[in-house]
Amino acid sequence: MAGTSESARSSAVRFAPVTQAEHRIATALALEPGGPPTVSARIANRVIRGTLKATWSALPSTPDGMLRLRRLTSLGPPARLRRGVEIIPEQIGEFSGEWVRAGNPDESKVFLYLHGGGYFFGSAMLYRELTWRLAAATARPVLAIDYRLAPEHTPADALEDAVTAYRYLLDEGYPADNIVVGGDSAGGHLALALLLALRDSGTPLPRAAVVFSPWTDLTCQAESHTLNRRTDAMIPAGKLAWAGSVYCEGKKDTDPLHAPARGDYTGLPPLLLISSDSEILRDDSRDVAARARAAGVAVVHHEWGGLVHVFALFADWIPEGKAAYRHIAEFLHTVD
Numbered sequence: 001m002a003g004t005s006e007s008a009r010s011s012a013v014r015f016a017p018v019t020q021a022e023h024r025i026a027t028a029l030a031l032e033p034g035g036p037p038t039v040s041a042r043i044a045n046r047v048i049r050g051t052l053k054a055t056w057s058a059l060p061s062t063p064d065g066m067l068r069l070r071r072l073t074s075l076g077p078p079a080r081l082r083r084g085v086e087i088i089p090e091q092i093g094e095f096s097g098e099w100v101r102a103g104n105p106d107e108s109k110v111f112l113y114l115h116g117g118g119y120f121f122g123s124a125m126l127y128r129e130l131t132w133r134l135a136a137a138t139a140r141p142v143l144a145i146d147y148r149l150a151p152e153h154t155p156a157d158a159l160e161d162a163v164t165a166y167r168y169l170l171d172e173g174y175p176a177d178n179i180v181v182g183g184d185s186a187g188g189h190l191a192l193a194l195l196l197a198l199r200d201s202g203t204p205l206p207r208a209a210v211v212f213s214p215w216t217d218l219t220c221q222a223e224s225h226t227l228n229r230r231t232d233a234m235i236p237a238g239k240l241a242w243a244g245s246v247y248c249e250g251k252k253d254t255d256p257l258h259a260p261a262r263g264d265y266t267g268l269p270p271l272l273l274i275s276s277d278s279e280i281l282r283d284d285s286r287d288v289a290a291r292a293r294a295a296g297v298a299v300v301h302h303e304w305g306g307l308v309h310v311f312a313l314f315a316d317w318i319p320e321g322k323a324a325y326r327h328i329a330e331f332l333h334t335v336d
Helices: 019-027 039-058 063-074 128-138 155-171 185-202 237-250 254-261 282-294 319-335
Strands: 086-092 095-102 110-114 140-145 181-184 208-212 269-278 300-303
Touching: 039 063, 039 086, 039 095, 039 110, 039 155, 039 319, 063 319, 086 155, 086 208, 095 300, 110 128, 110 155, 128 181, 128 269, 128 319, 140 155, 155 185, 155 254, 181 185, 185 208, 185 254, 254 282, 269 282, 269 319, 282 300, 300 319
Parallel strands: 110 140, 110 181, 181 208, 208 269, 269 300
Antiparallel strands: 086 095, 095 140
């Protein structure tokens, strides 16, 4: 069973509300995993089910379908950035990215973020709602990269880009102990694959990792891919399984593509997993938490009830999303 009380509480990430708006934010920040979803979260589930899930379900399971969904998601409204958020483009090798800063970050530290999107859509720009909040909550600049996507490229190319980005940070003078890596969904898979690749190559490992609902088994074999196919408000189970089958075709069990679900987690840094019990990737998070704990890794797993996949991305509409950033700040406070 997923743990919900393993992160220490720190007054350093609390604030005293004064205005009515601040009281609403404080109420959201105080939410804990384990309870029923808020009314706002239920409404968001219905909206996302009727838009993103419905659109994805209607598109063909073909490379052209991948490209069409990528184009459609890129047409969404721009993120509503708060005053003081700074975005600076960055070019790293064959791919680009952007630095995201909010508040008064500690420039000696950094958060490398790998966006989700099934390895075929998503971008640093699309994820600004998440990365600016991450930067604000952790008091670190966030480097979000646009790794290469399918169908033009493969997840192996994405892993190469993630390794390149991490080594770029080391070359820029960031000590490994001052780096945190993270990602969501396919980006969560990529973050875990990155940790395993760094360890196996003898590269210094980051201080910690934070992953939202990682898609750890690209073959989609876990029970929740069947049990939660109706309750998942975002991902059509059959579409994700088809994409995974394309990525895994001809790959041996020892391929790094399979490592997050089957690998040995020995020696990895502390890990925070944030997921929902109603998504098809529920068991992917549970399995990684169990596997990592068995290998001696310090693991915190927060499983929230009835929320959409990567609900922290929708924090403007889902109060639990705001609370997730508080939990991330507290987790990093315990490992720093």
